[in-house]
Amino acid sequence: MKNIQILLAFLFILSIHSCREDYDYINYGATVSGVQEPENINIKGLYVLNEGNMGSNKASIDFFDYSTGGFTKNYYNAQNPTVVNSLGDVGNDIKVYKDKLYAVINLSNFVEVMDAKTAKHIGEIKIPNCRYINFHGNYAYITSYGGAVGVSQPGYVVKVDVNTLQIVGQVDVGKQPDELEVVGDKLYVANSGGYSYPDYDNTISVIDLNTFTEIKKIPVAINLSKIKKDDTGKLWVTSRGNFGNIPAKTYVLNPQNDQVVKEINLPISDFSIIENRLYYFSYEYTSSGTSSGYGIINTDTFAQTSSNFITDGTQSQIVIPYGIAANPENGDIFIGDAKDYTSSGELFCYNKFGKLKWKVQTGDIPGHLTFLYK
Numbered sequence: 001m002k003n004i005q006i007l008l009a010f011l012f013i014l015s016i017h018s019c020r021e022d023y024d025y026i027n028y029g030a031t032v033s034g035v036q037e038p039e040n041i042n043i044k045g046l047y048v049l050n051e052g053n054m055g056s057n058k059a060s061i062d063f064f065d066y067s068t069g070g071f072t073k074n075y076y077n078a079q080n081p082t083v084v085n086s087l088g089d090v091g092n093d094i095k096v097y098k099d100k101l102y103a104v105i106n107l108s109n110f111v112e113v114m115d116a117k118t119a120k121h122i123g124e125i126k127i128p129n130c131r132y133i134n135f136h137g138n139y140a141y142i143t144s145y146g147g148a149v150g151v152s153q154p155g156y157v158v159k160v161d162v163n164t165l166q167i168v169g170q171v172d173v174g175k176q177p178d179e180l181e182v183v184g185d186k187l188y189v190a191n192s193g194g195y196s197y198p199d200y201d202n203t204i205s206v207i208d209l210n211t212f213t214e215i216k217k218i219p220v221a222i223n224l225s226k227i228k229k230d231d232t233g234k235l236w237v238t239s240r241g242n243f244g245n246i247p248a249k250t251y252v253l254n255p256q257n258d259q260v261v262k263e264i265n266l267p268i269s270d271f272s273i274i275e276n277r278l279y280y281f282s283y284e285y286t287s288s289g290t291s292s293g294y295g296i297i298n299t300d301t302f303a304q305t306s307s308n309f310i311t312d313g314t315q316s317q318i319v320i321p322y323g324i325a326a327n328p329e330n331g332d333i334f335i336g337d338a339k340d341y342t343s344s345g346e347l348f349c350y351n352k353f354g355k356l357k358w359k360v361q362t363g364d365i366p367g368h369l370t371f372l373y374k
Contacts, residue, residue, distance in 0.1 A: 029063075029078025033070045035358050036349070041066060041329045044372045047075075047119070048323075049094035049103055050363030052087075053342050059091035059105055060363035061119060064347070071347075071360045076103075076119050083121040087112060094368045097135040097162065101372075104130050104142065107149065111142060113165055116372060123165045127158050136182045136209055138162055143177040143189060152176070152195035157187070157205075159212055169212045173205035179227045181235060183255040185209045188235055190224035191217075198242060204235075206258065218258050220251050230273050230299040234261075238268050243285070252302065262302050266295070272326040272333075276300045279309060279333055281321040292321055294335075309333065311354035318348060325369035332357070336366030 045065040052058030061076035072078065076087060088108030095102050100122065101114040111125040111133065129145035140160040147153050155177040159169035174191025181188050187209055193201030200222035208215045221239035229235050235253040248267035251260050271280035278297040284290065294315055296306040308315065322345070323336035331352025339345050345366040349357045 029072045029074045029076075031070045031072040032360055033068070035064065035071045035360055036069045038069045039066045039330070042374055043327060043329050044117075044374045046325065046327075046334060047094055047096070047101065047370050047372060048336065048347060048362055048366050049091040049368040049370075050345065051091045051365035051367045052089065053364055054090055054107065056342075056364070057086055057089045057108075058364055059087040059089065059103075059108075061087065061091075061094070061103065062347070062362050062366070063119065064349075064360075073361065073363060076114075079114075079119045080121045091368060092130070093132045094370045095133055095135070096370050096372055097140065100162065101370075102133050102140065104133050106130060111140075111160075125158075125160055125165055125167065127167075130158075131155075131177065132179045134180050134182055134187070135162070136187070139168075141180060141182075141187055143173075143180055145176050145195070150195055152193070155191070157189060157207060171207060171212055171214055173207070173214060174203050174217065175201040177205065178225050181227045181229050182209070183229055183233050183235065186215075186255065188227055188253070188255070190227040190237060192223050192225060192240075194223065200242065204237065204253065216258065218253070218260075220253070220260060221249060222246060226268070226270060228271065228273060229255075230278070231275055232299070234299065236271065236273070236278065236299070238271075241267075248282075248284070264297070264302065266297075266304070269321070270324050272324050273299065274326045274328045274331070277305075277326075279324060279326045281324055281335065283321050290320075292318065294321070309354045310350060310356075312356055314348070314356045317359070318346075322365060323367040323369050325371065327371065334369055336362065336369065338365045338367065341365055 048062040050060045063075040064071045088105040090106040092106040093104040101116045103112040113122045131143040133142045142158045146155045175193040177189045187207040189205040191201040202222045203217040206216045223240040226238040237251045241248040250264040250268045252262035254261045267282045268280045276299045282293040318337045320338040322338040325334045333350045335348045337346040345362045348359045
């Protein structure tokens with residue numbers, strides 16, 4: 001879907017220099033209390049990064065608090081009323097690492113760094129067309145498309161010291177790199193080539209973290225997107241295909257020998273893993289419209305153990321599934337619903353049995369979720 005949005009908005013974006021100071025809208029956080037009963041678990045809450053429609057400069061962060069059972073929309077603005085008016089244009093990734101919260105703001109070309117417990121502004125890291133972030137030791141690693149929207153060229157990974165927030169290294173990878181994952185002392189980067197249609201990239205770049213150099217590229221499939229490891233270290237990688245005669249599929253890579261060990265004929269859009277259970281959703285455009293699916297894969301056997309983890313029929317209320325996170329403490333499954341991509345979305349929370357616990361309105365396009373531990 002991001003590729004489609006990029007194509008539709010391309011000419012418009014080229015005429016705009018988006019930065020977070022451009023947007024003069026302020027909407028301080030309003031808390032919806034009683035979303036659920038307070039729950040005493042090791043996870044304090046969930047941050048939701050709302051992308052905001054491309055060109056609208058409306059990225060935002062919401063927060064669900066397990067300890068109070070409340071949900072605060074536009075939490076970042078509420079915590080930072082004098083810092084900025086908006087996070088900027090297109091929130092693309094969010095993660096907590098150590099004592100900080102990081103939000104990757106794609107077209108505004110920076111990573112916002114906050115205190116993890118309060119979401120209060122600490123600093124920012126300027127990176128053009130930044131995409132996703134991951135961590136290892138004292139460093140953050142961030143993918144960048146390397147240039148302007150729509151310009152196809154090799155991208156790169158930036159290395160940032162998490163203590164100083166200074167860029168300390170950069171290494172070239174494939175075209176339009178998206179998600180990245182750490183296994184041992186290696187960093188695996190999914191290269192999409194999303195600006196290169198019909199000549200997509202089809203590789204995973206492997207970076208030696210000791211030398212911070214690319215040591216190989218592994219051919220997998222075209223237009224790679226998501227890459228995450230399971231509890232045994234295997235890498236699960238999604239390919240979006242070409243939205244035509246090459247279908248979307250999912251692949252499993254063994255990092256011990258860097259070989260693809262399984263091809264799964266499922267068009268997984270995004271997923272989250274708890275122990276040996278991979279919870280996923282798919283969202284596809286078909287000749288008859290769109291179709292959605294919600295399933296579970298056993299990461300040990302590669303078998304699909306459920307073709308629908310939502311067991312109460314409420315999947316019909318989700319218009320466009322866009323983000324997912326499974327809580328490893330209590331089994332809750334969160335799904336962000338983008339609705340129409342231009343107005344407020346919704347966050348759905350299901351219990352471990354697939355029953356809807358609650359849903360609440362979010363900012364525009366809730367696509368990226370991360371847990372805050374106590």
